[in-house]
Amino acid sequence: MKKLLKLLFNRIFLVGLPILIQIFALVMFILRFSSYFVYFYAFCTLLSVVAVLRILSGKTNPAYKIAWIVPIMLFPIFGGLFYLMFGKNKLSKRAKRKMRVIQEKMTELLGQNEAVIKEIQTRDLSAANQSRYIENYSFCPVYQNTISEYLTPGERMYDRLLKELKKAERYIFLEYFIIEEGLMWNSILDILAEKASQGVDVRVIYDDVGCLFTLPYRYDKQLEKMGIKCCVFNPFIPILSARMNNRDHRKIAVIDGYTAFTGGINLADEYINSYVKHGHWKDSAIIIQGEAVWSFAVMFLSLWSQQKKTDEDYEQYRPVASPEKVFVSDGYVQPFGDSPLDDESLGETVYLNLISTAERYVYINSPYLILDNMMMTTLCSAAKRNVDVRIITPHITDKWYVHAVTRSNYDALVESGVKIYEYTPGFLHAKTLAVDDKLAVVGTINLDYRSLYLHFECGVWLYQTQSVLEVTADFLKTLEQCQSVTVEDCLAVKWYKRLSSSILRVFAPLM
DSSP: OHHHHHHHTSHHHHHHHHHHHHHHHHHHHHHHHHHHOHHHHHHHHHHHHHHHHHHHHSOSOHHHHHHHHHHHHHOHHHHHHHIIIIIOOOOOHHHHHHHHHHHHHHHHHSOOOHHHHHHHHHHOHHHHHHHHHHHHHHOOOOBSSEEEEEEOSHHHHHHHHHHHHHTOSSEEEEEESOBOTTHHHHHHHHHHHHHHHTTOEEEEEEETTTTTTTSOTTHHHHHHHTTOEEEEESOOOSSOOGGGGOOBOOOEEEETTTEEEEESOOBSGGGGTSSOSSSEEEOOEEEEEETTHHHHHHHHHHHHHHHHTOOOOGGGGSOOOOGGGOOOOSSEEEEEEEOTTSSOOHHHHHHHHHHHHOSSEEEEEOSOBOOOHHHHHHHHHHHHTTOEEEEEEESSOSOHHHHHHHHHTHHHHHHTTOEEEEETTEEEOOOEEEETTTEEEEESOOBSHIIIIISBEEEEEEESOHHHHHHHHHHHHHGGGEEEEOHHHHHTSOHHHHHHHHHHHHHGGGO
16 A cells, blocks of 8 residues: 555656646547548648648758658658647747847857967867867857866766865856765765855756656755755656757756866766666766866856846856966867757767768767767768777667667668677766867767757867877777677677667657
């Protein structure tokens, strides 16, 4: 009885049941009317035709279009209506105005030092062009006077984060997709509560869907009682809506404007291997200290203002000049954010630019390998022109259907000369890309449709920093714990697995 009552009052049940009821009611409504009115059937069919035409004329990714067109054509009565209700990802005029305000604010606060970009241009025109693209579309400039350090595995990042949090004097900003009560989060929470009691401005943003199974309902109220300001991103409500697709997948920690962290590591115990979930969890992060941290502070405050509908005084969060806080870098650092609401697939383009300009090697860590045609073509083309393209994915999966799609992409890649490896000790969750000992990206962006098109993401673009070499060295070390995927392995896959994977690939953009 206790288990039954717990289930009945569980948030998942309370939220999921109304959604199922809405879907059932919608289907029954359509079926009832279609059985009595031939005009209704004609109307729904016409609606499906309109939906298909709208999809074809849109700017969305071709694979995303196919993923919707197939079910619409198979089920014309339901398909068009469901697409018009849930398939669109367009902003309202009001939301667009808000986005413009945020973009104008970021442009005002994050102006590019032209001397820095010109210095890169004298060294490498291609790198300068990549940096300029990021600045133009994410409004985040490239910086000097910033040091960066690559941190892997999660245990190393965790230890460093605790040390930096304890040093906070003015503010702490945390923005994470997943927070879960346990060793990692509880130890961080103790520090946050202590700092808040000392007058430090402590703020936390967490994604409601990401924390649906990991935090109690209205956990934000618990944090606020401790003096910690909290914002729940895009709260999950029991109403069918396309906007539920847009999640905050970023992982950001900013301390006093001097120190920032980002990468694949959420605040949950499996990320630091204190809880074994899918074998050994291999993850990574990067810490930056210096001028570039300001971009992360502005990113955080922009999202906070949008969600909380507040008008923040950004200037009070600028780092205070101090001789003890002067950082001299050995290269160039450029944080950036990617929004699904601006019609610019910035994260994907950053990856494509890096791969396209590679001359010697491209090393990629990604937990998922759900590729569109453009990414697949770019990777294969790089390998065909004799670039050493290597990709590490997990051997133990967290989602069987996503892993099936990942493996279904091996054939075309391996045949073109791309080297694929699977991390045998467990689950690889790192998201990194390194090129030619001079360029790298470390961030939150997976090689899948959700990260590239639907989620809020972030990363750090690195040029000629020591951390670039650290990313490469760690990749090569990780290869020692991987098994390679050969052409023979691909050919040995059973026909029914190939068939099921092919079907899943069609609908991969909707997963």
